[in-house]
Amino acid sequence: MRRLADRFADQAASCASLEQLRSALKAACAQLGFDYFALLHHSSLSETDRGLVRIDNYPREWVQELLDTGLAADDPVHLASRRSNSGFAWTELGTIIALSRRHRSILSRSARFGLGDGFTVPANVPGEPSGSCSFAVRPGRSLPARDLMCAELVGAHAFRAARRIQDLPRRRARPHLSPRELQCLRLVALGKTDFEIALILGIGHQTARQYVKSARAAYDVVCRSQLVVHALFDEWVAFDELLPEARTRRR
Numbered sequence: 001m002r003r004l005a006d007r008f009a010d011q012a013a014s015c016a017s018l019e020q021l022r023s024a025l026k027a028a029c030a031q032l033g034f035d036y037f038a039l040l041h042h043s044s045l046s047e048t049d050r051g052l053v054r055i056d057n058y059p060r061e062w063v064q065e066l067l068d069t070g071l072a073a074d075d076p077v078h079l080a081s082r083r084s085n086s087g088f089a090w091t092e093l094g095t096i097i098a099l100s101r102r103h104r105s106i107l108s109r110s111a112r113f114g115l116g117d118g119f120t121v122p123a124n125v126p127g128e129p130s131g132s133c134s135f136a137v138r139p140g141r142s143l144p145a146r147d148l149m150c151a152e153l154v155g156a157h158a159f160r161a162a163r164r165i166q167d168l169p170r171r172r173a174r175p176h177l178s179p180r181e182l183q184c185l186r187l188v189a190l191g192k193t194d195f196e197i198a199l200i201l202g203i204g205h206q207t208a209r210q211y212v213k214s215a216r217a218a219y220d221v222v223c224r225s226q227l228v229v230h231a232l233f234d235e236w237v238a239f240d241e242l243l244p245e246a247r248t249r250r251r
Contacts, residue, residue, distance in 0.1 A: 004031055005153040012161035021161050022055040028154050029057075033144035034135040036115065039158050041131040042081075045072035052129060053162040058136075062113035076103035081122035081132040087152040089143060090118045090136075111139050119148055121155030127233045128168065133158050174234045175218040182236060184211040189228045189237045 008028045015021040021039075029037040038056035045054070045066055056063070066072040080088065080096040090107070093099060118136035125131075133155030137143060144151075177185060180201075187197045198208040216222065219230045231237045 004028065005150045005157070008154050009157045012157045015161055015165060018053070018055050018162065018165055021158065021165060022057075025055065025154070025158050026057055028158075029135055032135065032147050032151050032154065033137075034119075034151070035138050035141070036118075036136040037134065038136075039131075039133045039155070039162060041129040042072070042075070042078045043129040046070075051166050051168070053131065053159070053166055055162070059114045062110055062115060065109070065113065071106055071109075074102050075106060077118070077120050077134060078130070078132065079103075081120050082124060082130045084122050085124075087119055087121045087148060087155065089148070090120070114138055116141055117143050119143055119151055121152050121159075123156070123159040125163070126235065131159060174236075177215060177218060177236075181211050181215045181218070184208060185215045185227065185231050186237050188212055188215075188224050189231045189242060 008024065011024045012021060015024060025037055025039060029035075036056070036058050038058050040054040040056065041052040044052035066075070072078070076093050076097060076099060077090060080093050083096050088096060093103075093107075097103075116137045116139035118134050120132050120134040123131040123133060135151050135155070180203075183201060184197055187200060192200065194209040194212055195205055197203075197212070198205045201208065203211075212224070212227075216224075216227050219227060221227050221230065228237075232239060232242075
């Protein structure tokens with residue numbers, strides 16, 4: 001099956017359209033022993049005019065159900081893919097997120113439309129909507145357990161090709177920040193005021209304000225919340241660093 005992954009990587013790299021990629025992915029899906037696939041940016045189910053990726057062969061009735069009812073926003077597979085950096089079987093969902101009654105209901109309803117167990121490969125690029133490549137079997141069938149590693153490689157290659165085909169914008173380079181500006185930026189992200197930053201760093205209040213102002217100027221933004229968003233996207237600060245419980249655990 002490793003040869004399948006290598007062949008698919010070459011095919012995906014040569015695809016010039018999403019339709020060509022869809023055909024290649026459908027063939028790979030069948031060779032792996034799955035019945036269905038879905039390669040998408042998750043927000044493509046609610047937005048159709050942003051050049052987002054979405055190709056699949058899921059049962060049309062189930063896709064229409066997701067679109068008509070707004071269930072896509074609570075899809076447990078999509079939520080779990082945002083919290084994982086490797087492929088996972090849908091039977092593992094409860095170990096990744098807390099499954100609510102609504103989540104279980106969505107999984108149950110999908111089975112009634114012909115989706116059984118599945119395997120999802122997360123595709124999360126900072127600064128872009130979250131995405132994934134899922135493979136699924138019909139109810140009553142088992143996942144091809146020996147080929148899941150190959151499926152993960154195929155999913156990763158497929159999403160890379162889809163981003164290339166859609167010509168998604170490359171991330172701009174991070175602006176240069178001095179060590180002191182970066183310190184202030186991180187403290188702003190932690191919710192500190194200029195006065196608190198000054199006390200923490202042992203500098204004057206006006207000096208702290210000027211460092212924050214120059215960091216905003218580097219990003220060409222006018223408010224602190226916009227600055228925090230850029231700090232997250234450019235990975236100057238991690239999402240979990242901003243959660244109070246995460247900071248408490250570090251003490």
